[in-house]
Amino acid sequence: MTRSFEQAMAMFEPALPLAVAYSGGADSTALLVACARQWPGQVVAVHVHHGLQAAGDDFERHCRAFCDRLQVPLVVQKVDARHAPGQSPEAAARHARYQAIDALALHGRAAIQTIAIAQHADDQVETLLLALSRGAGLPGLSAMAAQWQRAGLTYCRPLLQVSSRAIRDWLQAQGVRFIDDPSNVDERFTRNRIRARLLPVLQACFPQFRDTFTRSSRHAAQAQAVLQEVAAEDLTRVGAPPDIKALQALSQPRLANVLRHWLLSVHLVTPTSAQLAALMVQIAACRTRGHQMHLKVGQGFCVRRGGVLDWYNPRPLSPSSTPSCP
Structure with missing residues (x-):
């Protein structure tokens, strides 16, 4: 109050x-x-x-x-x-x-x-x-x-x-x-x-x-804290960079959650909703050795490297592209 x-x-x-x-x-x-x-x-x-x-x-x-x-x-x-x-x-x-x-x-x-x-x-x-x-x-x-x-x-x-x-x-x-x-x-x-x-x-x-309104924000923050804990546990299981087969075993909500967590915690990248949805479709479709990925995510690209999903930026991060403060 x-x-x-x-x-x-x-x-x-x-x-x-x-x-x-x-x-x-x-x-x-x-x-x-x-x-x-x-x-x-x-x-x-x-x-x-x-x-x-x-x-x-x-x-x-x-x-x-x-x-x-x-x-x-x-x-x-x-x-x-x-x-x-x-x-x-x-x-x-x-x-x-x-x-x-x-x-x-x-x-x-x-x-x-x-x-x-x-x-x-x-x-x-x-x-x-x-x-x-x-x-x-x-x-x-x-x-x-x-x-x-x-x-x-x-x-x-x-x-x-x-x-x-x-x-x-x-x-x-x-x-x-x-x-x-x-x-x-x-x-x-x-x-x-x-x-x-x-x-x-x-x-x-x-x-x-x-x-x-403040109470609603506190509820959202508590829920987000739980999602962060789940994402950290899932990232430990799938690896960083994450194994594609391990990602495919996750439910859609947990897949979205761990991808956001991996991109932000490891690469300081926050994908848009459209980028994340496209990435999830490609992960689900990645069932053969010849399936390639090269998707724009943030200022860089998500790519397949063997059996894992990776992200790279062709240009160094600028200060303005780092995550904003709380």
Whole structure:
């Protein structure tokens, strides 16, 4: 269920020292202030300058001045977050942010144990609705994880059960100033249209939608965890690269599950639904020595090599083609 800002922070117990991803906006400002008060001397702020807006330099100046007043060290990471053709602008910016934070934590501040990110309950609902609009499977419907490991660090989202309104109410009560990023109301971005048009309707029709949607995402995440365990067991049995005859012995749902797991865990590839369906048809048809396979999957190709299924990429993976962060 949704919590107050104070309740969420009381339950947050990160390993220290802690870095807070700080944009200067309301959510990250509230998280930074609360963490700095709770763990004085153990918190550093990380501001990523995306290089996408003319106001980016103003955001950086605001963050520097605010951190000086708060007596919290600030590290600014400048990145080029422009998106490649066919890539989502939001995904490109997110990928650049995580890379910058990883680099800081691993090389600039090696003692950092935890990275805190201020995404909240409304962000979680928007993520779920985006996943539904794209026909996502369980990984997408699981929305955002409250905690995960990346590059040897623990990432946390302590505010996932706190509404945006509750965060702003807390800031107002504290008399703390923040900046509003104008891109957050630009309805050219699907997420912003959801925020501006759908969330008010959901609030009117289903006042508890944040709780119920979040519960559905937790159920999806639990189911996905079970599928991951089954896929790992099946991959151990069929091998990596997988034996084609062993794959043919699996039911269709387990075959799809283990293929996704193999491609992602071994090759960092996520097949489309059409690619996966075509691959499964070819596996079923592969009954003779002369049967060949050469199917486009992700940025590379699935091929038959003797009795096993293999994947190769004729070109090295680019950073933008790696899996997105949770």
